Amino acid sequence: MSEEFPRLGRHRARQTSPPDVGYNCIAWSAGDTTRWWQPGLYWPVKTSRDDWSVRALEQAFRALGYEECRDESPEEGYEKVALCGFGFYYTHAARQLPNGRWTSKLGKAEDIEHESPDDVAGGLYGEVVQFMRRRIAEIR
Amino acid sequence: MSTMMEPALQERFEQLKNQWKVQSKYLSNTAQMAMLWSYQQIIGMGAPVLPLILAELLHETDHWFWALEAIAGENPVPAEAAGDVAASADAWLEWGRSKGLLRDNV
Numbered sequence: 001m002s003e004e005f006p007r008l009g010r011h012r013a014r015q016t017s018p019p020d021v022g023y024n025c026i027a028w029s030a031g032d033t034t035r036w037w038q039p040g041l042y043w044p045v046k047t048s049r050d051d052w053s054v055r056a057l058e059q060a061f062r063a064l065g066y067e068e069c070r071d072e073s074p075e076e077g078y079e080k081v082a083l084c085g086f087g088f089y090y091t092h093a094a095r096q097l098p099n100g101r102w103t104s105k106l107g108k109a110e111d112i113e114h115e116s117p118d119d120v121a122g123g124l125y126g127e128v129v130q131f132m133r134r135r136i137a138e139i140r
Numbered sequence: 141m142s143t144m145m146e147p148a149l150q151e152r153f154e155q156l157k158n159q160w161k162v163q164s165k166y167l168s169n170t171a172q173m174a175m176l177w178s179y180q181q182i183i184g185m186g187a188p189v190l191p192l193i194l195a196e197l198l199h200e201t202d203h204w205f206w207a208l209e210a211i212a213g214e215n216p217v218p219a220e221a222a223g224d225v226a227a228s229a230d231a232w233l234e235w236g237r238s239k240g241l242l243r244d245n246v
Contacts, residue, residue, distance in 0.1 A: 023225075036170070089172050092169045109166055124166055
């Protein structure tokens with residue numbers, strides 16, 4: 001995994017689920033383990049099946065009540081997600097846990113808990129390009 | 141256009157499939173998976189590869205739906221099952237059986 005995730009070894013990370021081809025990181029960040037979220041398949045806003053951009057990903061999370069925020073630091077009363085992009089594509093979304101750490105579903109493979117969104121960047125997923133937050137009260 | 145004989149087709153598919161499985165393991169964007177050279181090569185093999193993809197889908201669920209739709213020119217997955225990987229696989233396998241492209245004892 002070091003080639004795909006060259007920064008993952010810097011901090012402690014642990015596997016939290018077995019591999020599962022049935023859902024991806026976008027679904028996982030949105031709290032859904034029953035579907036693979038993808039424009040043209042399942043997406044929370046109407047979009048072209050050919051839109052694979054970070055903007056499409058941002059619009060999906062806006063539809064779920066998220067707004068742009070400055071950084072990954074925990075904020076009382078908010079849940080955060082980090083969006084990654086590589087070139088033309090959105091590549092990944094990670095979700096902040098109540099303990100301030102982050103959770104990522106790695107493609108068709110396992111979920112992991114890690115220290116920072118940047119831990120999964122720098123390789124296959126490109127870089128973290130945006131942070132978003134929503135009030136926890138809005139989802140309870 | 142040359143015609144690939146079945147054993148050669150199967151061997152080529154196995155090579156490309158194995159390559160794609162490794163390359164796509166950690167990808168979450170289906171478009172990225174589908175744009176990988178190995179997957180594009182499989183799509184380029186055309187209709188003769190459909191039985192091999194369906195047999196593979198029966199053996200192990202994975203994101204073959206893009207290739208199947210691109211080659212077959214149709215999509216049997218009902219709208220309500222979109223994004224449901226297991227239901228999508230079932231719909232394609234049923235489609236394969238109805239077209240005589242899938243033998244369950246493979």
